[in-house]
Amino acid sequence: MPPDRSCFTPLNLPPTFSLPQCMDYFTLGAAPNTDLWRKPPDRDTSTAPILFTSLRHPFVIAEVTVTADWEMEWDQGGLVIFAGSAPTPGPASNTGRNNSRRAPTQQSNNSNDNDNPTNRDSGTSSNSQQQQQQQPDEPAPPYSRSTSSCKWVKAGLEFSSGTVNASSVSATDDGADWCLAPLALPNQPTNITSLRIKLERIGHSLWVWYQLPTLSSHARTPGAIGSTWRKLREVTWFFWAVEDKSVHVGVYASRPSNLSMSSTVFAMRNGSRLNSATGSRAAAADDSGSQVHGEGLVVEFEDLEIY
Template sequence: MPPDSSSFMALNCPHDAVLPEYMGLFSLAAPPNTDLWRKPPSGDISTAPVLYTALRNPFIAAEVTVAADWELEWDQGGLVIFAGAPPGRVATAVPRPSADSTAPLTTQALSHPATPVPTSQNAGQRPGPGAGAAAAAAAAAAAVAQPQAPPPYMPPTPASKWVKVGLEFCNGACHATSVVATSDGADWARADVVRRPELRVKIERIGCALWVWYEDEVAGWKKLREVTWFFWGVEDKAVRVGVYASRPANFGTSMYERRQGFSVSPRNLCVDFEGLEIF
């Protein structure tokens, strides 16, 4: 049964875009020069349109069928899973004040130092003309000498892990491909040539590992790769699952079109998704 569309959120989609009412059959358009990639050490390229949802229960599996009129190099679409916030939606770390931190002295405290208590030696004596300045200098020196607490530590937000699998058009043919992104970068895996413009892909949790599958029209489900320890140290509520579409190529207009003054609108890639299931 397809998931409820009200639980989905859009990433890198137009502001006037409307979420599909039925997630069992819908389309997602990707303009040119859009991609989901990571360069070492953690430089994310997150411009591809993504529809994703957070799960109420621990993730088990997800699968969908993707189809499109693939024509440009690296055209792609499929499933994506994030172990943490998606790129572009990373939460900002809030500093926590330390328990032994001391409040800094205010300007009022420095400008109005405490009045010295008279003693038996200076009782009845009038303070000299430089007594006030000397007391202020002594108070300022004491404030400088007092150790200040270091600023609160702000731990860096770790780069989220994510995996995508789908159908990709490269070298003039369709392939089942998958990308695994970690804090060290990303790698790309490609399967045999797919002889049809559509493909059903699946991701499945096996223990702490993530298994990536694609469906062959003759042999059935084939395992594309295994991502070991993908769910290690990841809370169930931090998992996000969805679909993506991207067209990294952007060839622009030709020299003839520029000389003739032709205005060519960008050609979007429209990826059709059917039978989306998320468990």
């Protein structure tokens, strides 16, 4: 049975967003340059759209199936669990994962320099002006230092290195790690667009599982269904010294990349498909009220269960 919609809190979603009538199926739209990430020492990026509930009882298990058109590097969606204070919106500045990589300096060729007699007759003057115009590389925008001791784990389906992956990130005070399990060969066509994710509490540890819906649909017995689950990782001592009422569980969608789809190889190979997909994504975003158009990612969530 899906959880009650009245228990959920939207985060990093527009005021026009409305909670679905039933949490059995809904969508979240993520604009480019949105992410949930942590870099040491305890510097957070929390701009990804999240829908979460604060538990009033000990956490046992959470499951959801995610589906989307995974196209850009780091496209992702899935489950997220916070231990500690409730999550808060991230900074308004661009602090996505891709901004930690310094962009190459672009040199501009100004045609007006050739019309200047001084530049034509004296190479020294031209070089002097070019040196004045060149600016040193500026550092990446600073991350906002987190003031809480909240730790979190996210797990879901992520597109990276040319293929879809079961992925997970565990964030503590020391920073975050990144775990990937490829579901298909890189840079090869695949029909995998959905994944079911499960977070399970076992003692003080958090176990992360994933299941391909195409495999579970052929299982007929409880034992056969159980064998289709694969363990992605175990986060030891995640619940140690954590109060039951300080656990927050939900779903998230994220598109950390801020590249334009029109500049990608995918767009060159799938021009007409890209246009139709863009229209369908925009329509889906309008239905959810997420206001994500064109370059955004829309993730579908089905059969959400939280106990």
